Amino acid sequence: MRIVHTDQIRDTIAMMCWEACYYLPQDILEGFRKASETEESPLGKSILDQLIENAQLAAEEDRPYCHDTGLTVVYADVGQDVHIQGGDFTSAIHEGIRKGYKEGYLRNSIVSDPLLRKNTNDNTPGVIHMRIVPGEQIKLTVLPKGGGSENMSAMKFLLPGDGVAGVKKFVLDTIIAAGGRACPPLVVGVGIGGSFDKVTEIAKEAVLREVGAFHHEEHIAQLEKDLLDDINKTGIGPQGLGGSNTAIWVAVETYGCHITALPVAVNIQCHAARKNTKVI
Secondary structure, three states, rough: OEEEEHHHHHHHHHHHHHHHHOOOOOOHHHHHHHHHHHHOOHHHHHHHHHHHHHHHHHHHHHHOOOOOOOOEEEEEEEEOOOOOEEEOHHHHHHHHHHHHHOOOOOOOOOOOOOOOOOOOOOOEEEEEEEEEEEEEEEEEEEEEHHHHHOOOOOOEEEEEEHHHHHHHHHHHHHHHHHHHHHHHOEEEEEEEOHHHHHHHHHHHOOOOOOOOOOOOHHHHHHHHHHHHHHHHHOOOHHHHOOOOOOEEEEEEEEEEOOOOEEEEEEEEEEEOOOOEEEEE
């Protein structure tokens, strides 16, 4: 049995928040570089090159890559042989978000009541997904999710008979409806299966997958390739100003579902595809 104190969880989350907002992941940067090499639109290429420069400046100067430092989504895989002491686990994560956004000078974007719209002024509450897993470690992932791309995400129950063609159509319709409002080039997470809540969960998890890491099932990997190709044929392009690189990556995750249903969710991630993972 390994003991982990909540202070360590709090401080780790705090550091992860500002690191995620300052330093764009290397797989995303590499996606930008490859997109710049293939972009057919001179304006689109210029935009991609500016995004690369922006990421470099943000890292060099320890500043947020984007002014929208997002809703803080936290994934916690907690080993079943870990004993947490010093307080409540969930409270420690929220305290870490509060500390990280204050000390990192990050924008507070969260309102306490969705109708009254009063800002909490500390970017809490975050959204926490926790799983109990084997082992004596805690794996934490922070995903700062920008409002523009999140607003353009969608979910729908298709009929089982709609099949792969129906899934492709829904994904493509969602991307076209988003247009430039989701701040492309995008990372697109697609969930297929599960329930009303599960399908949106796995769609968001999909955006965390490394760019270029295809699904282990061959037919799903082929779907990912087809969707990426179809999305980039829309011509929406970088920042919605036209071009051949509307998305740098599409990741699909699946889950078992009821015989009467084919739920599909699309979680759009903007070019500020930030993520940070650490293990305690």
